[in-house]
Amino acid sequence: MDNVLKSQMLSGVHIKESKLLPKTLFTKLLNIQYPIIQAPMSPLTTPELVANVSNAGGLGSIAAARMNRQQLKAEIDKVRLLTSKPFAINLFIPPSTPDTCTQDDVRAVKEVLNRILTRMNVTSIDMNKLKLINPPVNLYDEQIDVILQERISVLSFTFGYPSSDIISKCKKLRIKLVGTATTPRECLRLTEIGCDAICLQGSEAGGHRGSFLTKDKDTIEQSSIGLASLLSQCAQQSPPVPLIAAGGIMDAHGLISCLVLGASAIQMGTKFLTSDESTLIPSAHKQLLLDPSKIETTVLTRIYTGKPARGIYTQLIDEFKTMDPKHILPWNIQSQLALEISRYAAKHHQLDFMQLWAGQNYSKCEKKPAKQIVEDIIQEANKILNGN
């Protein structure tokens, strides 16, 4: 948070009138009311979720990573029908050189998955017969086309950063750029390429790690920094760029502590997974998040997509324990194989074999409309600021 605002917030002693959450660099950048961002969550965000968060004074985000040109255009149209406020579109940056693997590695993963299918009593899927799409379909160029044509307010991204050509086109159109960093070094790189704000993703965060300066197989060990440490290190960097804190933030205490540590906004994913507008999440996953006593813990794993991601610990993750993690396949292949099982599991309500994404602070999930989530946090934050 800007130093002036920090002292304003912390120096309550002599001020008698009631204090309100101050504007931050991020809210001023986008001219929005509150420093709360609904995290992009591919493929689970709905137009209603995005629009209702923006309408409540925060910033909604369309998770567009898996959308083609027509789907993305239709999604934007739907959100624009529901709100005139700014919202973000989030993309996955494709790798410049896709990772490769050997046929032996593919065979080894298929073997584990076939064993799991046997445990699940599934006879209709044989991993050895699965046709893999390689190289994967590249949607990135058409997604960028749509974003430029539609002059979206904010382009946020993860797993890297756009080319200098795309960055300068966005700047010309005043599209604000928000990159994702998981280490101070990544934060510095995103500052250098001209990001208008940087989302710092602590290791508590649900979903994929946005890391891009480590190889996927090294990320869990090398780029898993807790949010408080990440924020306090990046807040010292210069030149100052508005920082967005993400990972395990679920309430007003999370918001205020992040602002004090140097953030200009917070980004919440898991909290919005159980909102009323979050209708694409399988109902068994939503129910589980609302009944946290049934959850053992969350872990970072590469078994779903080859990239490290945080989700609820399940039997599926446990079954992979026998496998040396260095044999897990690259993103484009591991994700196709693992998805077969998770899709089947979701359809047949086999919770222990589904992909159950969640951040570490899952026990504070609530079933509420998105607007109320935003309003309750702001109201509570104002109470805390006034010592109530």
Ligand SMILES: Cc1cc2nc3c(=O)[nH]c(=O)nc-3n(C[C@H](O)[C@H](O)[C@H](O)COP(=O)(O)O)c2cc1C
């Ligand atoms: C189900 C799920 C899907 C996600 N998908 C994306 C995505 O498409 N793009 C992205 O930048 N971040 C994605 N994330 C990460 C979020 O942006 C954010 O870092 C994270 O949710 C913050 O941690 P929290 O879940 O504890 O709030 C996803 C997170 C979850 C839980």
